[in-house]
Amino acid sequence: MADRAFIFCPFCRNMGNPRSELQRDNVDFFCLMGHRAPHAQVLSMAPEMIKSEVIFKPGPHDMKVEVWCNSEVYARAKAALGERFHPTLASLIRCCMAGEPIVIDGQQAEKLRKLGIRSGQEMVVVAEQNVTLAGENESLVQQVNQWEKRFERATVDG
Numbered sequence: 001m002a003d004r005a006f007i008f009c010p011f012c013r014n015m016g017n018p019r020s021e022l023q024r025d026n027v028d029f030f031c032l033m034g035h036r037a038p039h040a041q042v043l044s045m046a047p048e049m050i051k052s053e054v055i056f057k058p059g060p061h062d063m064k065v066e067v068w069c070n071s072e073v074y075a076r077a078k079a080a081l082g083e084r085f086h087p088t089l090a091s092l093i094r095c096c097m098a099g100e101p102i103v104i105d106g107q108q109a110e111k112l113r114k115l116g117i118r119s120g121q122e123m124v125v126v127a128e129q130n131v132t133l134a135g136e137n138e139s140l141v142q143q144v145n146q147w148e149k150r151f152e153r154a155t156v157d158g
C-alpha cells in the first residue's frame with residue numbers, strides 16, 4: 001500500500017524533471033519513473049516539498065452570506081487569497097465578534113513587522129513592557145526630584 005509522500009522525486013529533478021511526485025511505503029520512496037530509495041537517502045537530497053492544496057469546504061453550521069464590497073478590491077482579494085478567501089473572511093467576522101477588535105492596516109502592520117512584532121500576542125507583550133518601563137521611569141524621576149530638593153535645601157541651609 002503506497003501513500004502520497006508530498007515531495008517531488010529528487011532523482012527525476014536531477015535529470016531535469018522537477019515535477020515527478022514520489023510515493024512512499026514503510027521503507028522507501030519511489031516514483032513512476034522507477035526510482036526507489038530509502039526515506040533517509042531521499043530526504044538527504046533536499047527534495048522539494050509539494051504544498052498540499054487546502055480546498056475550502058463550509059462547515060455544518062456555515063451559511064452563505066452576501067457582503068457589499070468594492071468590485072476591484074473583491075477581485076484582488078480573491079486572487080491573492082485563493083482557497084483561503086472564505087476561511088480568512090469568516091475568521092475576520094468571528095474576530096469582530098470577540099470583544100472589541102483593533103484593526104491594523106497594511107502600513108501599520110509593516111511598521112510592526114520592522115520592529116519584530118508579528119502577532120497580537122507580541123503586541124500585548126510589548127505594550128505591557130512599555131507600561132512597566134513608563135512606571136519605572138516615573139518613579140526614577142520622582143527620586144531624582146526628591147534628591148534635587150534635598151540638595152537645594154542643603155546648599156541653601158549651608
Ligand SMILES: [Zn+2]
Nearest residue numbers: 009012031035
Ligand atoms: Zn524519479
